[in-house]
Amino acid sequence: MLINADTGRCIGAGMCALTAPEVFDQSEDDGTVVVLDAEPGPERAAAVRRAVQVCPSGALSLAGAPATG
Template identity: 50%
Template sequence: MKITVDEDRCCGAGQCVMTAPDVFDQRDEDGIVVLLDPSPPDDRLVVVRNAEAMCPAAAITVEPG
Protein backbone atom coordinates (compact mmCIF):
# COMPACT_ATOMS: atom_id res chain seq x y z
CA MET A 1 0.00 0.00 0.00
CA LYS A 2 1.03 3.60 -0.47
CA ILE A 3 -0.04 6.36 1.91
CA THR A 4 -0.04 10.07 1.24
CA VAL A 5 -1.04 12.90 3.53
CA ASP A 6 -2.12 16.42 2.70
CA GLU A 7 -0.59 18.59 5.42
CA ASP A 8 -2.58 21.60 4.19
CA ARG A 9 -5.87 19.78 4.88
CA CYS A 10 -4.80 18.31 8.23
CA CYS A 11 -6.57 19.89 11.21
CA GLY A 12 -4.40 18.19 13.85
CA ALA A 13 -7.17 16.07 15.39
CA GLY A 14 -4.75 13.17 15.98
CA GLN A 15 -7.16 10.35 15.17
CA CYS A 16 -4.59 8.83 12.83
CA VAL A 17 -1.92 8.78 15.53
CA MET A 18 -4.24 7.09 17.99
CA THR A 19 -5.26 4.52 15.37
CA ALA A 20 -1.86 3.74 13.80
CA PRO A 21 0.97 5.24 15.88
CA ASP A 22 3.58 3.24 14.02
CA VAL A 23 2.55 4.92 10.75
CA PHE A 24 1.52 8.44 11.80
CA ASP A 25 2.77 11.05 14.25
CA GLN A 26 2.12 14.76 14.83
CA ARG A 27 4.40 17.77 14.78
CA ASP A 28 4.91 19.17 18.26
CA GLU A 29 4.47 22.80 17.24
CA ASP A 30 1.07 22.56 15.53
CA GLY A 31 -0.22 18.97 15.63
CA ILE A 32 -0.07 18.50 11.85
CA VAL A 33 0.30 14.89 10.72
CA VAL A 34 3.73 13.41 10.08
CA LEU A 35 3.87 10.29 7.92
CA LEU A 36 6.34 7.89 9.54
CA ASP A 37 5.94 5.04 7.05
CA PRO A 38 4.54 5.78 3.56
CA SER A 39 4.59 2.07 2.61
CA PRO A 40 3.77 -0.03 5.68
CA PRO A 41 3.42 -3.81 5.40
CA ASP A 42 0.09 -5.16 4.21
CA ASP A 43 -0.74 -6.49 7.69
CA ARG A 44 -1.27 -2.83 8.73
CA LEU A 45 -3.88 -2.22 6.02
CA VAL A 46 -6.91 -2.45 8.32
CA VAL A 47 -5.62 0.06 10.87
CA VAL A 48 -4.36 2.42 8.17
CA ARG A 49 -7.73 2.29 6.40
CA ASN A 50 -9.39 3.02 9.75
CA ALA A 51 -7.12 6.04 10.21
CA GLU A 52 -8.02 7.23 6.72
CA ALA A 53 -11.74 6.85 7.44
CA MET A 54 -11.53 8.57 10.85
CA CYS A 55 -9.61 11.62 9.60
CA PRO A 56 -12.06 14.55 9.95
CA ALA A 57 -10.20 16.56 7.31
CA ALA A 58 -9.84 13.70 4.78
CA ALA A 59 -6.11 14.42 4.71
CA ILE A 60 -5.03 10.76 4.38
CA THR A 61 -5.12 8.77 1.15
CA VAL A 62 -4.39 5.04 1.03
CA GLU A 63 -3.71 3.39 -2.32
CA PRO A 64 -3.41 -0.39 -2.73
CA GLY A 65 -0.21 -1.93 -3.98
Protein backbone atom coordinates in the same frame (compact mmCIF):
# COMPACT_ATOMS: atom_id res chain seq x y z
CA MET B 1 -0.20 0.57 -0.13
CA LEU B 2 1.14 4.09 -0.28
CA ILE B 3 -0.05 6.80 2.10
CA ASN B 4 -0.60 10.32 0.92
CA ALA B 5 -1.04 12.92 3.66
CA ASP B 6 -2.11 16.44 2.76
CA THR B 7 -0.78 18.50 5.64
CA GLY B 8 -2.57 21.54 4.20
CA ARG B 9 -5.91 19.87 4.93
CA CYS B 10 -4.88 18.29 8.22
CA ILE B 11 -6.48 19.99 11.22
CA GLY B 12 -4.36 18.19 13.78
CA ALA B 13 -7.20 16.16 15.23
CA GLY B 14 -4.81 13.30 15.95
CA MET B 15 -7.26 10.54 15.11
CA CYS B 16 -4.76 8.93 12.75
CA ALA B 17 -2.04 8.79 15.39
CA LEU B 18 -4.46 7.29 17.89
CA THR B 19 -5.71 4.72 15.40
CA ALA B 20 -2.41 3.67 13.83
CA PRO B 21 0.39 4.96 16.10
CA GLU B 22 3.04 2.92 14.31
CA VAL B 23 2.31 4.73 11.07
CA PHE B 24 1.18 8.24 12.06
CA ASP B 25 2.46 10.80 14.50
CA GLN B 26 1.77 14.49 14.96
CA SER B 27 4.11 17.43 14.59
CA GLU B 28 5.18 18.92 17.89
CA ASP B 29 4.90 22.37 16.33
CA ASP B 30 1.35 22.49 15.05
CA GLY B 31 -0.06 19.01 15.55
CA THR B 32 -0.34 18.22 11.88
CA VAL B 33 0.19 14.70 10.71
CA VAL B 34 3.63 13.16 10.35
CA VAL B 35 3.77 9.94 8.38
CA LEU B 36 6.22 7.57 10.03
CA ASP B 37 5.80 4.79 7.48
CA ALA B 38 4.54 5.92 4.06
CA GLU B 39 4.57 2.38 2.66
CA PRO B 40 3.26 0.18 5.47
CA GLY B 41 3.23 -3.55 5.03
CA PRO B 42 0.10 -5.70 4.89
CA GLU B 43 0.15 -6.26 8.64
CA ARG B 44 -0.66 -2.59 9.12
CA ALA B 45 -3.13 -2.22 6.27
CA ALA B 46 -6.27 -2.60 8.39
CA ALA B 47 -5.17 0.00 10.93
CA VAL B 48 -4.15 2.40 8.17
CA ARG B 49 -7.53 2.06 6.45
CA ARG B 50 -9.27 2.77 9.72
CA ALA B 51 -7.12 5.84 10.22
CA VAL B 52 -8.01 7.12 6.76
CA GLN B 53 -11.70 6.60 7.54
CA VAL B 54 -11.63 8.36 10.90
CA CYS B 55 -9.66 11.39 9.74
CA PRO B 56 -12.19 14.24 10.00
CA SER B 57 -10.55 16.47 7.42
CA GLY B 58 -10.01 14.03 4.58
CA ALA B 59 -6.29 14.72 4.65
CA LEU B 60 -5.31 11.08 4.24
CA SER B 61 -5.60 8.98 1.12
CA LEU B 62 -4.21 5.70 -0.11
CA ALA B 63 -2.71 4.64 -3.40
CA GLY B 64 -1.45 1.39 -4.72
CA ALA B 65 -4.12 -0.76 -3.15
CA PRO B 66 -7.79 -1.48 -3.75
CA ALA B 67 -10.22 0.40 -1.54
CA THR B 68 -11.39 -2.79 0.13
CA GLY B 69 -9.87 -6.13 0.98
